[in-house]
Amino acid sequence: MKTKAILQNYLFILPAVLIFFIFYIYPFYKVFTLSLCQWDGISQFNLSKNFIGLGNFIELLQDRVWWGAMLHAGYITLIALTFQNALALLLAIACDRDIKGGNIYRVIFYLPPVLSEVVVGLVWKWIYDGNYGLLNHWLASMGFSNLVTDWLSNPNTALTAVAIIHCWKGFGWGFIIFLAGLQTIPRQLYETARVDGASGWQVFKCVTIPLMVPVFILVFILTVLGTMQVFVLILSMTNGGPGYHTEVPVTRILASMVDSSRFGYACGQGIMFGAVLLAISFVQIKLSKYMKQA
Amino acid sequence: MLSLFTVFLSIFLVGCGESDKVGHGAKTITIWHWMSDREDAFKELARRYETEKGVRVEFELYAPSDSYTQKIRAAAQTNTLPDIYGILGKKRDFAGFVNSGHVYDLTEEMDRDGAVWKNRFFARAISVNEFEKGNSFNVKPGIYGVPIDVTNIQMLYNKDLLKAIGANPPETWNELMEISAKLKAKGIQGLVSGWGEIWMIDCFASNYAFNIMGKDKVLDTIRGKTPYTDPDWIKVFELFRDMRDSGLLASGIVTMVNKTAEQLFANNRACFAFNGSWCVNVYKGMNPDLNYRVMPPPKISDKYPMTIWGGAGSSFMVNKQSDNIQEAVNFLKWVTETDQQAYLSKETYGLPSNRYSLKDIPIMLSQFAGAMDDTTHPNIWAVAELPAVVEAFDKGIQSIIIGEKTPEELGREVQAIKEREMTKK
Numbered sequence: 001m002k003t004k005a006i007l008q009n010y011l012f013i014l015p016a017v018l019i020f021f022i023f024y025i026y027p028f029y030k031v032f033t034l035s036l037c038q039w040d041g042i043s044q045f046n047l048s049k050n051f052i053g054l055g056n057f058i059e060l061l062q063d064r065v066w067w068g069a070m071l072h073a074g075y076i077t078l079i080a081l082t083f084q085n086a087l088a089l090l091l092a093i094a095c096d097r098d099i100k101g102g103n104i105y106r107v108i109f110y111l112p113p114v115l116s117e118v119v120v121g122l123v124w125k126w127i128y129d130g131n132y133g134l135l136n137h138w139l140a141s142m143g144f145s146n147l148v149t150d151w152l153s154n155p156n157t158a159l160t161a162v163a164i165i166h167c168w169k170g171f172g173w174g175f176i177i178f179l180a181g182l183q184t185i186p187r188q189l190y191e192t193a194r195v196d197g198a199s200g201w202q203v204f205k206c207v208t209i210p211l212m213v214p215v216f217i218l219v220f221i222l223t224v225l226g227t228m229q230v231f232v233l234i235l236s237m238t239n240g241g242p243g244y245h246t247e248v249p250v251t252r253i254l255a256s257m258v259d260s261s262r263f264g265y266a267c268g269q270g271i272m273f274g275a276v277l278l279a280i281s282f283v284q285i286k287l288s289k290y291m292k293q294a
Numbered sequence: 295m296l297s298l299f300t301v302f303l304s305i306f307l308v309g310c311g312e313s314d315k316v317g318h319g320a321k322t323i324t325i326w327h328w329m330s331d332r333e334d335a336f337k338e339l340a341r342r343y344e345t346e347k348g349v350r351v352e353f354e355l356y357a358p359s360d361s362y363t364q365k366i367r368a369a370a371q372t373n374t375l376p377d378i379y380g381i382l383g384k385k386r387d388f389a390g391f392v393n394s395g396h397v398y399d400l401t402e403e404m405d406r407d408g409a410v411w412k413n414r415f416f417a418r419a420i421s422v423n424e425f426e427k428g429n430s431f432n433v434k435p436g437i438y439g440v441p442i443d444v445t446n447i448q449m450l451y452n453k454d455l456l457k458a459i460g461a462n463p464p465e466t467w468n469e470l471m472e473i474s475a476k477l478k479a480k481g482i483q484g485l486v487s488g489w490g491e492i493w494m495i496d497c498f499a500s501n502y503a504f505n506i507m508g509k510d511k512v513l514d515t516i517r518g519k520t521p522y523t524d525p526d527w528i529k530v531f532e533l534f535r536d537m538r539d540s541g542l543l544a545s546g547i548v549t550m551v552n553k554t555a556e557q558l559f560a561n562n563r564a565c566f567a568f569n570g571s572w573c574v575n576v577y578k579g580m581n582p583d584l585n586y587r588v589m590p591p592p593k594i595s596d597k598y599p600m601t602i603w604g605g606a607g608s609s610f611m612v613n614k615q616s617d618n619i620q621e622a623v624n625f626l627k628w629v630t631e632t633d634q635q636a637y638l639s640k641e642t643y644g645l646p647s648n649r650y651s652l653k654d655i656p657i658m659l660s661q662f663a664g665a666m667d668d669t670t671h672p673n674i675w676a677v678a679e680l681p682a683v684v685e686a687f688d689k690g691i692q693s694i695i696i697g698e699k700t701p702e703e704l705g706r707e708v709q710a711i712k713e714r715e716m717t718k719k
Binding site for chain 1: 360363367370371383384386387390391393394483490491492544545546547548549551558563681682685689690692693695696698
């Protein structure tokens with residue numbers, strides 16, 4: 001009777017285990033296996049024939065373009081962590097107050113994240129255009145002709161230009177999460193602080209920030225993971241150019257897989273990239289525990 | 295409970311089992327393709343074929359081309375390729391499909407009855423689908439694909455803008471530079487092209503490499519016998535520096551996609567474009583009144599001919615594992631006959647692969663067609679450059695255009711990558 005009950009229990013979880021195995025464990029196993037092989041993605045895969053051990057990873061460690069792409073993603077992430085999240089927090093604080101038409105602002109601020117990244121990329125590419133772009137037109141008409149440039153083809157501005165659009169596109173997520181966090185803070189705490197004579201800055205520093213720490217950590221982690229994997233905007237705006245100036249890890253993985261038919265190397269890049277993201281997440285979790293304790 | 299689970303498991307396993315193989319039904323041929331602009335014309339041809347021959351042809355469109363590429367790769371792994379399909383990619387990918395037993399060797403069919411089928415095509419269109427003896431891909435020599443249309447890439451000039459500066463179409467590089475100065479003085483944009491899609495840079499550079507040093511030296515470079523630091527290669531790189539310095543290149547050309555370049559040229563915003571024969575259809579849609587003509591890239595040397603990129607635009611392959619090989623071959627013979635090719639050309643404004651179907655095509659298309667015998671393509675060369683070298687070459691030219699590298703620096707960098715990659719082989 002007991003055995004039957006145990007069997008029945010296992011039977012109940014079997015579909016979930018199967019789905020988990022088929023869609024998570026098996027693909028990961030395949031990617032890892034491929035990362036140890038040299039394979040073009042067309043010929044029949046034969047592990048013993050295609051196996052090259054850690055060859056892909058050794059090559060990857062010496063691949064300057066790959067690590068350059070990683071740095072570019074890091075740069076965009078840095079801008080997103082600061083500029084994007086500061087903007088999101090400021091707007092969330094503004095909308096947290098009882099202002100007229102608050103819901104309209106919420107909708108407007110949340111619009112960019114729901115737009116297609118390709119559409120956003122193409123529209124901003126048009127705005128940034130060196131010849132007929134709106135940005136240069138506005139700059140010239142405001143008397144800043146010296147600032148007019150080819151924003152996406154100039155190696156000094158291309159990456160920052162893309163990063164700014166990434167922030168514009170992504171700040172709505174942070175805004176919504178920050179706003180939700182702000183609304184969970186009991187109003188009585190603010191009122192008590194005011195009665196005690198605290199200034200606006202003191203209230204923000206001693207009430208809002210400590211209670212928002214878990215939200216900051218969540219937004220921090222989501223921003224890092226989301227931004228490091230940026231690529232649709234890049235593809236639609238610069239395709240990684242000019243030269244290698246806007247290459248990011250995912251565009252390199254695509255280049256290995258599609259342009260060079262190096263599936264094994266691309267899988268190695270995927271594994272390496274996953275490991276870097278895992279390490280960052282691990283540090284963030286440790287940091288968040290420390291901050292919560294502090 | 296157990297019965298319910300058994301039903302669920304049965305459905306699941308049946309779902310995971312091998313489905314009916316695509317295109318294995320009697321008297322039905324299945325064709326996979328990515329050409330959304332030709333879908334209606336293909337369907338009309340399929341209808342006509344069924345009426346004439348009693349064989350049903352099903353065209354299945356999978357677009358965009360990236361998705362299509364992934365689909366046929368996945369289908370190759372699971373042996374579910376249709377009777378006829380196209381392969382997108384480099385010759386290396388094509389060779390991969392042939393070597394894995396997914397492509398039927400059409401050499402015998404092409405050579406039958408005095409090579410009547412083969413002779414109807416432009417020679418270069420066949421070359422793209424052919425593997426020669428001693429090819430570096432270890433493919434058994436033969437013809438493995440049927441060209442459906444052809445294409446080549448040349449320069450286009452806007453007649454009105456050239457007239458505005460009182461110039462004629464340039465025939466030499468120096469003339470092009472002189473025109474560039476006049477255009478700059480008039481504030482007219484010079485050359486537009488999709489050089490953000492780096493393969494078009496490769497195409498432009500290889501045209502001039504053939505003109506400056508000839509085919510043998512270019513292929514010797516790929517074989518590793520001539521370095522990229524050779525003065526002739528430096529001369530090729532210098533052309534991009536000269537174009538930049540003369541102001542010929544449109545602003546933002548290094549990140550420009552071809553669609554943007556086409557829009558600029560179609561709207562009279564650039565005097566020259568570097569584009570493929572497909573552009574005739576594109577410009578017709580964007581601006582039917584555009585006053586332009588086609589010309590070969592202005593040559594810089596008289597030592598070797600100016601050879602342009604071209605060949606088969608799109609080709610179809612017969613699945614070697616299909617049950618309908620003969621029916622598939624018969625259909626491809628029929629669809630490449632003069633009448634069907636003329637119909638396709640008329641409907642899609644493309645260049646037919648059948649050299650006898652050129653009647654009644656627009657003047658711009660006939661100018662493109664006239665250059666078919668002067669074409670070449672990496673896919674017809676016996677050797678292929680290593681992907682990392684190609685990328686460094688193309689991206690490096692972008693760096694010259696943005697003033698980041700000198701031609702000499704690029705030569706050294708590409709050569710270093712070439713040597714590194716060759717040691718891996």
